[in-house]
Amino acid sequence: MAIITSKDLDLFYGEKQALNQINIEFYEKEITALIGPSGCGKSTFLRTLNRMNDLIPGVTINGEVQFNGQDIYGSSMDVVMLRKQMGMVFQQPNPFPFSIYDNVTYGLRLQQQTYTKEELDQIVEESLKAAAVWDDVKDKLNKSALSLSGGQQQRVCIARVLAVKPDVILLDEPTSALDPVSSGKIEEMLYDLKEDYTMIMVTHNMPQASRISDRTAFFLNGDLIEYAPTKEIFLNPKKIETENYITGKFG
Ligand SMILES: Nc1ncnc2c1ncn2[C@@H]1O[C@H](COP(=O)(O)OP(=O)(O)OP(=O)(O)O)[C@@H](O)[C@H]1O
Numbered sequence: 001m002a003i004i005t006s007k008d009l010d011l012f013y014g015e016k017q018a019l020n021q022i023n024i025e026f027y028e029k030e031i032t033a034l035i036g037p038s039g040c041g042k043s044t045f046l047r048t049l050n051r052m053n054d055l056i057p058g059v060t061i062n063g064e065v066q067f068n069g070q071d072i073y074g075s076s077m078d079v080v081m082l083r084k085q086m087g088m089v090f091q092q093p094n095p096f097p098f099s100i101y102d103n104v105t106y107g108l109r110l111q112q113q114t115y116t117k118e119e120l121d122q123i124v125e126e127s128l129k130a131a132a133v134w135d136d137v138k139d140k141l142n143k144s145a146l147s148l149s150g151g152q153q154q155r156v157c158i159a160r161v162l163a164v165k166p167d168v169i170l171l172d173e174p175t176s177a178l179d180p181v182s183s184g185k186i187e188e189m190l191y192d193l194k195e196d197y198t199m200i201m202v203t204h205n206m207p208q209a210s211r212i213s214d215r216t217a218f219f220l221n222g223d224l225i226e227y228a229p230t231k232e233i234f235l236n237p238k239k240i241e242t243e244n245y246i247t248g249k250f251g
Helices: 042-049 079-085 100-109 117-130 150-163 180-193 206-212 230-235 240-246
Strands: 002-013 016-027 031-035 059-067 086-089 168-172 198-202 215-220 223-229
Touching (some): 002 198, 042 198, 086 150, 215 230
């Protein structure tokens, strides 16, 4: 079932058009990879889904993004709630300069609901386990998250997102700043998380996209060129531009 639908979406930075009439549907409990050369609009598009571009001055957006049937740019949309439901993970791990425990509970403490210490302990454990970093950190939850390796920091950031129980996780090149071993661990973890979450991931790593995503969208110069099941995109692309990119002829 489609959980997010973008209809005729245009985005301008001032005069410059960065997205052109994007029509795409994302499906529940799947990983969708967004691929394409640098500057083609992948990150911009990802940010339109949880309205992160609203924070950039001079941005104009036309068209519609529906999330669970609701227009996210409509006047009744609660943007704080939207960002809770669509968690985001960035390229550079960005833990806050406090303990691992406080990083994971950060989003919960921003909510109105209050939790007992036992409830928080349980959410911390569950989230760190789901992010495959519990064994690494269980004995040092009160240590600074900044003392961890880059790969561990990224997994703690993913645990922080999971703790607030989003429906969708937006990932902007989540492994590109990491070594191959850490990157592989995160890839496996994302694959496992698919049981419970819908994920949309920008990646430059073609083998990664082909290993873990169900569908792949190829962007070029602000246009969505081709969108299909990942196998089709990689084995039998319909558009010459997609084929040229996949085979490394440009980008
Ligand atoms: N804040 C901004 N202000 C003005 N222009 C921007 C801004 N952010 C991005 N752009 C421009 O919009 C276009 C799309 O950029 P975007 O970062 O979305 O591409 P991308 O495909 O994610 O690139 P990369 O793979 O290098 O991250 C580029 O031409 C970029 O220069």
